[in-house]
Amino acid sequence: MFMLIFMPLFRTNWLLSRQALAECRKIDRQYVTEEELMRVNIWFAQIITDLGRSLQVRQVIVATAITYFKRFYTKNSFRNTEPNLVAATCMYLACKIEESPQHIKAVITDMKTIMQEKGEPFSYDNPKVAEMEFYLLEELNFNMIVYHPYRSLMTLAQDLGTKNEDVHWAWYVINDSYRTDMCLLYPPHVIAAAALYLQIALKGGAQYGDYSLTSMNTANNSSVAGVTTRGAKRGAAAAASNNNNNNNNINTSVNETPKVKDIRLWFAQLNVDLEQIIDIVQEIISLYKLWSEEDKQNEKIRDILNKLLK
Amino acid sequence: MLAEFRTKRETERIRVEEKYQVIGFISSGTYGRVYKARAKKTVKSADGEEKELVYAIKKFKPDKEGDIHTYTGISQSACREISLCRELQHQNIISLQEVLLEDNSIHMVFEYAEHDFLQIIHHHSQNERKPIPEFTIKSFLWQLLNGVAYLHANWVLHRDLKPANILVTADGVVKIGDLGLARIYERPLQPLFNGDKVVVTIWYRAPELLLGSRHYTKAIDIWAVGCIFAELLTLRPIFKGEEAKMDNKKNVPFQKNQLTKIFDVLGKPTKEQWPTIDQQPEYHNLSSFRSYPNRLREFYNSCSSNSDAGFGLLSEMLEYDPVRRITAEGALHHPYFDEDPKPSMDSFEGQRFQYPLRVVKSEDNDMKVPPAANSTVQGQAGATHGGTRGKHGHSGKDEGRPPKRRV
Numbered sequence: 001m002f003m004l005i006f007m008p009l010f011r012t013n014w015l016l017s018r019q020a021l022a023e024c025r026k027i028d029r030q031y032v033t034e035e036e037l038m039r040v041n042i043w044f045a046q047i048i049t050d051l052g053r054s055l056q057v058r059q060v061i062v063a064t065a066i067t068y069f070k071r072f073y074t075k076n077s078f079r080n081t082e083p084n085l086v087a088a089t090c091m092y093l094a095c096k097i098e099e100s101p102q103h104i105k106a107v108i109t110d111m112k113t114i115m116q117e118k119g120e121p122f123s124y125d126n127p128k129v130a131e132m133e134f135y136l137l138e139e140l141n142f143n144m145i146v147y148h149p150y151r152s153l154m155t156l157a158q159d160l161g162t163k164n165e166d167v168h169w170a171w172y173v174i175n176d177s178y179r180t181d182m183c184l185l186y187p188p189h190v191i192a193a194a195a196l197y198l199q200i201a202l203k204g205g206a207q208y209g210d211y212s213l214t215s216m217n218t219a220n221n222s223s224v225a226g227v228t229t230r231g232a233k234r235g236a237a238a239a240a241s242n243n244n245n246n247n248n249n250i251n252t253s254v255n256e257t258p259k260v261k262d263i264r265l266w267f268a269q270l271n272v273d274l275e276q277i278i279d280i281v282q283e284i285i286s287l288y289k290l291w292s293e294e295d296k297q298n299e300k301i302r303d304i305l306n307k308l309l310k
Numbered sequence: 311m312l313a314e315f316r317t318k319r320e321t322e323r324i325r326v327e328e329k330y331q332v333i334g335f336i337s338s339g340t341y342g343r344v345y346k347a348r349a350k351k352t353v354k355s356a357d358g359e360e361k362e363l364v365y366a367i368k369k370f371k372p373d374k375e376g377d378i379h380t381y382t383g384i385s386q387s388a389c390r391e392i393s394l395c396r397e398l399q400h401q402n403i404i405s406l407q408e409v410l411l412e413d414n415s416i417h418m419v420f421e422y423a424e425h426d427f428l429q430i431i432h433h434h435s436q437n438e439r440k441p442i443p444e445f446t447i448k449s450f451l452w453q454l455l456n457g458v459a460y461l462h463a464n465w466v467l468h469r470d471l472k473p474a475n476i477l478v479t480a481d482g483v484v485k486i487g488d489l490g491l492a493r494i495y496e497r498p499l500q501p502l503f504n505g506d507k508v509v510v511t512i513w514y515r516a517p518e519l520l521l522g523s524r525h526y527t528k529a530i531d532i533w534a535v536g537c538i539f540a541e542l543l544t545l546r547p548i549f550k551g552e553e554a555k556m557d558n559k560k561n562v563p564f565q566k567n568q569l570t571k572i573f574d575v576l577g578k579p580t581k582e583q584w585p586t587i588d589q590q591p592e593y594h595n596l597s598s599f600r601s602y603p604n605r606l607r608e609f610y611n612s613c614s615s616n617s618d619a620g621f622g623l624l625s626e627m628l629e630y631d632p633v634r635r636i637t638a639e640g641a642l643h644h645p646y647f648d649e650d651p652k653p654s655m656d657s658f659e660g661q662r663f664q665y666p667l668r669v670v671k672s673e674d675n676d677m678k679v680p681p682a683a684n685s686t687v688q689g690q691a692g693a694t695h696g697g698t699r700g701k702h703g704h705s706g707k708d709e710g711r712p713p714k715r716r717v
């Protein structure tokens with residue numbers, strides 16, 4: 001496949017099956033439920049995202065840091081480690097690897113501010129983070145280069161003739177996917193395809209020369225309808241409503257992008273397992289569901305973290 | 311909680327000395343020191359014989375050694391080298407066996423290479439006093455290009471190709487070493503120039519960099535390969551200029567001397583040769599040069615080879631316009647390699663003599679103790695296995711090779 005050229009170095013396999021991932025989390029699952037663990041993952045992905053925003057680093061660096069964090073916790077249980085220290089260290093290392101090094105003090109200072117706001121002091125100093133970096137390297141098996149779906153997305157979108165707006169929202173969907181386990185389960189180009197699928201197919205695909213595609217996602221309709229999200233929520237919500245109105249506006253924007261291809265044919269030719277794409281789409285939709293409750297759950301996450309870490 | 315994790319890690323951690331026995335010190339540079347070591351565990355080869363495995367261990371100095379409070383983790387260049395070596399796997403790229411962490415130091419365990427281009431060039435110019443056999447040169451060049459083509463196909467730029475960094479095993483296999491400056495450029499990066507300054511060692515630095523270009527490209531690596539090809543042919547650096555140093559205000563100086571050396575051989579570049587030359591930031595400086603004739607043919611005729619295809623390939627690698635310069639892939643398919651003698655993966659095939667072995671100081675075999683001040687090995691190079699970097703790096707023998715500048 002043409003997009004494979006973006007991951008030629010993807011030699012060491014960090015991808016897990018769902019069973020293997022469940023096995024990795026056995027210890028943590030003794031203390032919290034699957035759903036609570038999902039909330040914990042969302043929580044720490046948010047901390048790393050906040051830290052990245054505060055340090056003003058690029059999105060790819062945030063994605064790399066979250067991937068490190070997730071990989072680290074496939075080999076360790078939350079209970080035996082200090083996730084806030086691990087999170088800060090992941091960001092510190094990701095900045096170096098992505099060629100935008102940040103001073104260790106800047107990372108610590110910003111992390112302190114962020115954790116303060118969350119009512120949780122961050123009391124580690126330079127040597128602690130530097131020591132943790134050593135351990136992190138070992139746990140990562142020194143595989144520090146991480147491939148992300150962003151570049152595949154651009155290639156796919158270009159090939160399909162996707163409208164800019166859709167690429168934009170698909171990009172946000174990819175950002176959001178780092179709050180799920182997708183980067184541990186599927187290769188980047190499949191996640192990119194799924195993000196495009198979520199964005200385009202749920203809109204009905206009419207603009208992309210296909211009128212029968214809606215049948216492919218009837219299975220998702222029930223969950224889509226109830227979705228409210230942040231991040232990509234506007235996109236997904238628009239997609240959901242578009243989907244409902246699909247029969248009415250079928251012809252409105254057909255001519256908007258003349259180069260677009262038949263989307264169903266195109267997805268079929270991608271040589272990507274459609275079941276994987278559906279799995280990713282569903283996972284992201286359940287993320288949006290959980291995430292939308294986040295406002296109410298600040299207390300809840302404390303309870304979960306207490307159960308998990310103490 | 312961390313204490314528990316720490317204990318778990320420390321007990322799992324393998325000590326360097328449990329696994330390897332240090333044979334001796336090879337060389338040192340600003341990054342740290344390189345040792346030759348053998349694995350304590352031998353392996354049985356196919357014919358049932360006990361085989362000893364030998365490695366080069368590169369031990370990085372921790373930043374600000376000893377001072378725990380200012381310790382800020384692993385250096386950017388160690389980070390780069392480990393992350394790239396970990397992903398790359400090719401017959402002509404030095405292979406990283408493993409990485410071990412101990413005493414706040416990173417130990418990179420590489421496959422051992424007995425020789426390097428610089429050492430072989432020296433041997434021919436100082437001891438043999440005759441040129442390197444054409445078959446060996448062609449095999450060296452083909453394998454070097456093969457490794458560079460692999461790097462480039464994987465969106466990696468080496469950025470510091472020079473004879474000292476090109477290693478050769480005892481079996482005549484070329485291994486590109488020292489990826490400490492290499493960068494992936496496939497991902498959205500800041501301009502590659504940022505934070506790095508110019509890095510290629512000046513003698514191998516492409517004209518577009520000398521004229522102020524701020525981007526590293528594949529073509530810059532190819533220029534360096536062209537310079538190395540010429541050096542293999544004549545046993546002398548083709549463009550042996552002197553680097554203008556940065557002034558106190560950290561202004562990057564114009565490298566007039568190095569450009570003069572290039573013009574001496576290739577002539578002053580014209581707009582026909584290099585249509586976008588007037589867009590180079592330092593273009594205005596060119597008016598101060600007189601015109602020079604292109605003497606590359608003359609230069610080539612004075613060396614041992616009389617292959618027209620060889621001359622063709624050299625001139626295509628030393629093309630002024632980076633856009634027109636031949637690619638690694640293109641060079642591999644150049645007619646020069648179809649001519650006899652054809653290149654081989656064993657560059658020493660049929661050779662009746664052996665190059666001197668890498669000098670190893672066996673009295674300095676304690677990795678924890680810095681070697682005695684005067685024990686830097688003379689004339690041994692290969693940055694993976696030593697290197698020309700820093701003030702300890704090299705010897706009188708190499709005619710004052712310039713150190714690479716690094717930030």
